Amino acid sequence: MATRDVSHLTDVNKLQREPDGSFKRVQSTFRNFIEPGGKFEAEKDRYHLYVSYGCPWATRTLIVRKLKGLESIIPVTCVSPRLSKDGWAFPGTDVDPLFNASYIKDIYLRADPDFSTRFTVPVLWDKKLGTIVNNESSEIIRIFNSAFNHLLPAEKAALNLYPENLRAEIDQINEWVYTDINNGVYKAGFASTQSAYESAVIKLFESLDRVAEILKGRDFLVGEQLTEADVRLFVTIIRFDPAYVGAFKCNIRTIRDGYPTIHAWLRKLYWSDVFPAFKESTYFDHIKVGYYAAPAMARLNPTAIVPVGPLPNILPL
Numbered sequence: 001m002a003t004r005d006v007s008h009l010t011d012v013n014k015l016q017r018e019p020d021g022s023f024k025r026v027q028s029t030f031r032n033f034i035e036p037g038g039k040f041e042a043e044k045d046r047y048h049l050y051v052s053y054g055c056p057w058a059t060r061t062l063i064v065r066k067l068k069g070l071e072s073i074i075p076v077t078c079v080s081p082r083l084s085k086d087g088w089a090f091p092g093t094d095v096d097p098l099f100n101a102s103y104i105k106d107i108y109l110r111a112d113p114d115f116s117t118r119f120t121v122p123v124l125w126d127k128k129l130g131t132i133v134n135n136e137s138s139e140i141i142r143i144f145n146s147a148f149n150h151l152l153p154a155e156k157a158a159l160n161l162y163p164e165n166l167r168a169e170i171d172q173i174n175e176w177v178y179t180d181i182n183n184g185v186y187k188a189g190f191a192s193t194q195s196a197y198e199s200a201v202i203k204l205f206e207s208l209d210r211v212a213e214i215l216k217g218r219d220f221l222v223g224e225q226l227t228e229a230d231v232r233l234f235v236t237i238i239r240f241d242p243a244y245v246g247a248f249k250c251n252i253r254t255i256r257d258g259y260p261t262i263h264a265w266l267r268k269l270y271w272s273d274v275f276p277a278f279k280e281s282t283y284f285d286h287i288k289v290g291y292y293a294a295p296a297m298a299r300l301n302p303t304a305i306v307p308v309g310p311l312p313n314i315l316p317l
């Protein structure tokens with residue numbers, strides 16, 4: 001498929017920094033919902049999910065897809081763990097079953113030939129209309145949480161990760177967890193000045209202290225049940241010791257040695273028999289290769305050597 005040259009948009013080494021050296025994430029572009037009577041209706045095998053197992057944002061959608069039992073309704077395809085100068089590529093993990101595309105950018109340019117921001121994962125693709133429904137993980141998990149319930153067995157339909165009575169508290173916690181922790185690790189890792197790095201890393205650890213307090217004597221962040229707030233935090237914390245401590249210099253403390261309450265919460269979710277989605281959506285090999293050995297990370301780790309530790313990647317309960 002002939003596509004225009006978008007190389008200036010796909011190379012993470014050329015990401016623009018703010019004048020003070022800090023990293024600013026671009027807004028996602030495709031922001032549609034799946035709803036009855038809308039342009040995008042819930043149907044089996046109409047939608048396709050593209051992910052990277054290394055990417056925390058994409059992993060949010062993988063976890064919720066499994067928690068809700070959507071595996072047979074929404075198939076998934078994973079890119080190579082090595083983000084290249086041309087962006088996410090196929091194969092490497094899976095072949096693209098829809099278009100045999102070489103890159104995720106090819107999927108975006110099918111939906112919008114003039115697309116001109118970042119070619120990110122996750123991507124929720126609509127096979128019927130041949131376009132992208134949504135490329136914002138926080139919205140894709142809300143879609144998965146509720147839009148397909150009528151096609152699911154009662155037990156899966158009943159699982160609600162964003163219940164009405166907890167929404168205010170979930171929204172509130174999501175806001176600072178996103179800014180200081182989920183995105184905070186990237187702000188530290190992608191900072192191009194000492195002061196931008198230091199302010200990001202200090203804010204990150206202040207917010208981890210705050211999470212540690214909340215999790216004292218509790219298994220979940222909000223209420224007495226699993227919510228999307230846990231999913232959104234989990235994907236960053238599971239990557240913390242294996243990737244962010246080293247690759248992004250988030251090394252004031254580790255989770256396993258410095259944060260007993262967060263560490264207990266993390267291991268309970270990862271090893272949970274009730275919610276196997278957490279363990280089954282975690283691929284430490286993709287995570288380590290993705291952050292340490294991808295061409296896109298060459299500026300941060302020019303040798304592309306992948307660290308052996310921590311061993312094990314996650315401790316038993």
Ligand SMILES: N[C@@H](CCC(=O)N[C@@H](CS)C(=O)NCC(=O)O)C(=O)O
Pocket residue numbers: 009010011012027028054055056057058087118119120121122135136137138
């Ligand atoms: N807001 C997006 C962010 C997704 C995102 O930044 N994904 C990264 C991978 S971890 C990506 O695809 N980056 C490729 C690029 O920026 O070129 C979401 O949460 O869905």
